[in-house]
Amino acid sequence: MPKLRFGKGGQPLTDSNLLLVITVSIFAAMYIISMIAFGGGFLNPQQFLNLFNENASLIVLACGLSIVMVTAGIDISVGGVTALVTVCCAVHLQGQGGNVPASLILALAIGVAFGLIQGLLVAYLDVQPFIITLAGMFLARGAATMVEVNPITVTHAGFAALRKIEIRIPGIGYYAKNGNFINSKIELGVIIALIVLIAVFAMFKWTRFGRNLYAIGGNSQSALMLGINIKRTKFFAYLLCGGLAGLGGFIYLLHTGSGAVTQATGTEMKAIAASIIGGFLLSGGVGNILGTLFGVISLVTINNIVVSMGLKGPWWQGITTGAMLCFFIVLQSIIMSRRNGGKAVRPIWMRKSREIGS
Amino acid sequence: MKETVLEMRNISKEFPGVKALQNVSFTLREGEIHALMGENGAGKSTLIKVLTGVYSMDSGQICLSGKPIKIKSPQDAQAFGISTVYQEVTLCPNLTVAENMFIGRGKYSFVKWAEMNRKAKMLLDNLGIPAKPAQQLASCSLGVQQMVAIARAVDMDCKALILDEPTSSLDEQEVVKLFSLMRDLRSRGVGIVFVTHFLEQVYEVCDKITVLRSGEFVGEYSVEELPRLDLIAKMMGKELSSLSEISEAASMVHESESDFVYEAKNLSGSNGTKPFDFSIRRGEVNGFTGLLGSGRSESVRTIFGADKALSGDIRVGGKPARIAKPFDAMKARIGYLPEDRKRDGIIADLSVRDNIIMALQVMRGAFRPFSKQEAEDFATEYIELLGIKTASADAPVGSLSGGNQQKVILARWLLTHPDYLILDEPTRGIDIGTKVEIQKLVLRLASEGMAITFISSEIEEMLRVCSRMIVMRDRNVVGELTGSELTQDKIMRTIAGGAANAQA
Numbered sequence: 017m018p019k020l021r022f023g024k025g026g027q028p029l030t031d032s033n034l035l036l037v038i039t040v041s042i043f044a045a046m047y048i049i050s051m052i053a054f055g056g057g058f059l060n061p062q063q064f065l066n067l068f069n070e071n072a073s074l075i076v077l078a079c080g081l082s083i084v085m086v087t088a089g090i091d092i093s094v095g096g097v098t099a100l101v102t103v104c105c106a107v108h109l110q111g112q113g114g115n116v117p118a119s120l121i122l123a124l125a126i127g128v129a130f131g132l133i134q135g136l137l138v139a140y141l142d143v144q145p146f147i148i149t150l151a152g153m154f155l156a157r158g159a160a161t162m163v164e165v166n167p168i169t170v171t172h173a174g175f176a177a178l179r180k181i182e183i184r185i186p187g188i189g190y191y192a193k194n195g196n197f198i199n200s201k202i203e204l205g206v207i208i209a210l211i212v213l214i215a216v217f218a219m220f221k222w223t224r225f226g227r228n229l230y231a232i233g234g235n236s237q238s239a240l241m242l243g244i245n246i247k248r249t250k251f252f253a254y255l256l257c258g259g260l261a262g263l264g265g266f267i268y269l270l271h272t273g274s275g276a277v278t279q280a281t282g283t284e285m286k287a288i289a290a291s292i293i294g295g296f297l298l299s300g301g302v303g304n305i306l307g308t309l310f311g312v313i314s315l316v317t318i319n320n321i322v323v324s325m326g327l328k329g330p331w332w333q334g335i336t337t338g339a340m341l342c343f344f345i346v347l348q349s350i351i352m353s354r355r356n357g358g359k360a361v362r363p364i365w366m367r368k369s370r371e372i373g374s
Numbered sequence: 375m376k377e378t379v380l381e382m383r384n385i386s387k388e389f390p391g392v393k394a395l396q397n398v399s400f401t402l403r404e405g406e407i408h409a410l411m412g413e414n415g416a417g418k419s420t421l422i423k424v425l426t427g428v429y430s431m432d433s434g435q436i437c438l439s440g441k442p443i444k445i446k447s448p449q450d451a452q453a454f455g456i457s458t459v460y461q462e463v464t465l466c467p468n469l470t471v472a473e474n475m476f477i478g479r480g481k482y483s484f485v486k487w488a489e490m491n492r493k494a495k496m497l498l499d500n501l502g503i504p505a506k507p508a509q510q511l512a513s514c515s516l517g518v519q520q521m522v523a524i525a526r527a528v529d530m531d532c533k534a535l536i537l538d539e540p541t542s543s544l545d546e547q548e549v550v551k552l553f554s555l556m557r558d559l560r561s562r563g564v565g566i567v568f569v570t571h572f573l574e575q576v577y578e579v580c581d582k583i584t585v586l587r588s589g590e591f592v593g594e595y596s597v598e599e600l601p602r603l604d605l606i607a608k609m610m611g612k613e614l615s616s617l618s619e620i621s622e623a624a625s626m627v628h629e630s631e632s633d634f635v636y637e638a639k640n641l642s643g644s645n646g647t648k649p650f651d652f653s654i655r656r657g658e659v660n661g662f663t664g665l666l667g668s669g670r671s672e673s674v675r676t677i678f679g680a681d682k683a684l685s686g687d688i689r690v691g692g693k694p695a696r697i698a699k700p701f702d703a704m705k706a707r708i709g710y711l712p713e714d715r716k717r718d719g720i721i722a723d724l725s726v727r728d729n730i731i732m733a734l735q736v737m738r739g740a741f742r743p744f745s746k747q748e749a750e751d752f753a754t755e756y757i758e759l760l761g762i763k764t765a766s767a768d769a770p771v772g773s774l775s776g777g778n779q780q781k782v783i784l785a786r787w788l789l790t791h792p793d794y795l796i797l798d799e800p801t802r803g804i805d806i807g808t809k810v811e812i813q814k815l816v817l818r819l820a821s822e823g824m825a826i827t828f829i830s831s832e833i834e835e836m837l838r839v840c841s842r843m844i845v846m847r848d849r850n851v852v853g854e855l856t857g858s859e860l861t862q863d864k865i866m867r868t869i870a871g872g873a874a875n876a877q878a
Contacts, residue, residue, distance in 0.1 A: 028510070030468075030510045031468060032468070223483060223484055224482055227477055231473075231478070234467055234468035235465075235468075239466060241448050241458075242474075242479075243478035301468035
């Protein structure tokens with residue numbers, strides 16, 4: 017997928033790569049302009065790395081969503097699953113005999129369980145994915161409340177040690193006020209998130225399963241005719257998305273150190289937004305997972321920009337996120353519809369009434 | 375004697391209320407192109423779907439190279455070496471050409487792009503298909519996409535290749551290329567089943583013809599022993615005299631001096647139609663003709679208000695009128711049967727009855743629904759009048775054959791008793807019998823005073839029904855022909871020549 021074919025043999029980019037290029041260019045432009053306009057924090061490499069530190073779990077969740085979205089599906093239960101995972105893992109770690117490996121397994125098990133049931137229902141019973149994962153979302157939040165109403169801070173020694181792990185990057189950093197050079201750091205969660213990202217990237221590009229996901233999103237009826245087992249493929253897409261939601265929940269706990277029902281509120285929507293900004297079309301079949309990464313950090317960067325502009329009210333974040341999502345979608349559809357014969361979701365006002373001549 | 379690749383014996387298939395196939399047999403030998411012919415509803419599609427595992431058969435036997443096989447799914451069919459290329463390309467537009475040729479095949483877990491692209495390139499070059507392996511499929515023309523589908527089938531060692539109306543959406547050049555590909559495959563020993571509505575194409579490439587009628591097997595013939603007229607007679611099950619009747623009827627439609635039903639001056643549309651004047655009288659049948667993309671459909675869509683008009687003075691029945699949207703046109707008693715019946719015409723999941731009363735209901739207003747009885751009466755009347763073949767008025771329109779769907783839309787507009795009816799490609803993709811019926815109906819309606827615009831890609835057909843032809847080129851009206859000027863030759867020359875030429 018990501019092989020940019022600019023001019024190579026006169027081959028135009030595929031839709032997925034075109035959208036990736038757009039996303040990356042816009043992010044780069046946005047960041048460079050901010051560096052010039054606001055300076056300060058934007059020039060500090062640590063602030064750039066914090067985009068990852070703060071959002072490692074969102075990256076993992078968005079990877080999961082990209083997997084189902086490329087099949088033209090959706091999973092809005094991931095935020096709820098994240099919350100459930102933080103609560104369950106926190107309760108486990110604070111309880112008698114709690115240990116870190118077991119909590120990780122617990123997190124994955126919860127995620128996989130949700131993915132399993134949702135996947136079965138969507139793939140084999142043709143249930144609308146939006147509805148069933150909406151149910152999953154309520155169920156997960158409800159279950160989290162049932163397990164523990166009050167927020168729990170994890171004090172487990174092993175877990176605390178794990179949280180402290182951070183990787184200092186040699187040569188990159190900034191001078192603190194007292195003149196000491198401080199190397200920039202990234203957290204353990206970021207490493208996990210990047211491994212997930214690379215794994216998903218490889219899966220999308222080089223595995224049969226990954227390509228099948230794209231085929232189903234492109235045209236599921238055709239995919240069936242081409243001999244792809246669409247039910248099984250869809251099932252595994254949801255299963256993977258669930259598993260990644262579990263892992264994302266664990267990373268969330270690793271970052272915040274506390275489990276609570278209210279954790280990760282609205283995260284599913286952020287993950288969907290990140291995937292869309294990254295170039296995954298809701299209609300499926302198009303998108304590059306690297307775009308999702310840039311989608312996540314674009315979402316956060318825009319918020320940083322808003323703060324730098326002095327708009328400190330919390331509502332500004334919502335407004336800018338909304339505006340940005342809107343901007344991206346319109347831009348994407350304009351560009352896609354301009355492509356000759358491209359399978360595009362055109363906005364209604366751009367749709368030619370006759371696409372084929374008489 | 376060539377070896378038999380595929381044999382279907384005594385296949386029967388029943389749908390609720392319809393016997394789609396009764397004891398149908400079909401034999402395909404290696405290295406032959408075998409046309410499967412029949413009117414709409416004859417059972418061609420059903421037979422193909424049984425063969426490809428989309429439908430299961432009620433009884434019968436399918437043998438591949440003499441061995442009986444059971445086909446339960448499209449995948450099964452593929453595994454047996456039976457590949458199908460449909461009219462609507464069943465590939466994934468978002469993937470590359472090479473991927474579309476190899477995805478879902480064989481046993482592998484990882485994609486080897488370099489190897490796949492290399493193999494695809496060899497195959498594409500070998501078959502002379504103008505596509506690059508790494509190209510996204512959506513960027514290829516429809517014809518090339520179809521050839522890619524064929525290349526895929528060929529590479530899968532298919533023994534039997536089924537082409538289901540592959541030429542319907544191709545232009546002439548693409549058809550020529552497709553045919554040379556088909557002949558190439560035939561020489562390599564592939565058996566090809568070719569389903570089409572175009573008789574000329576059958577005689578151009580096919581060796582054998584199997585005819586079905588109303589779900590029954592009529593016979594298998596070699597092309598030489600079955601001239602066109604006999605083929606049509608076999609398909610329709612009667613001696614064909616309708617064609618000659620038609621031309622007599624056409625000459626009966628005289629130049630009417632009656633009132634203008636619709637007049638437009640300087641009409642132009644947002645769809646690219648350049649300003650043109652147009653008028654039509656009661657009882658007149660006219661046509662818009664021109665090459666593909668010349669703006670025939672765009673013009674009538676502008677008249678009907680389906681596409682926005684940019685300029686123009688419109689008079690309906692002599693009085694000035696404004697037609698900004700289809701509803702305005704309907705109120706002005708204009709009906710429009712769209713070119714693309716699947717997209718603009720039928721609502722596939724609604725019943726035949728609901729589809730028929732739809733336009734009239736809209737004109738009456740949503741808050742005054744017809745009673746069940748009224749709706750039923752309307753539906754029954756028109757199902758009978760037009761001879762729509764349906765299990766019942768309750769059956770969803772999507773379950774009907776193409777020609778019958780077309781009749782349902784026709785019924786919808788006839789029910790509104792329009793003064794002016796626009797028919798855009800009413801006979802496309804439907805069989806010859808229904809075609810003739812529709813042509814006759816058009817002439818009858820005109821003789822009752824209705825003004826009709828008739829558009830078709832087949833010039834002969836238009837010559838039979840139209841008394842005036844408006845010729846278009848590049849979205850411009852370049853000529854208007856009447857009376858003795860109405861010959862194929864003259865039309866061609868008008869399309870090709872300059873505007874001045876056309877006036878002469």
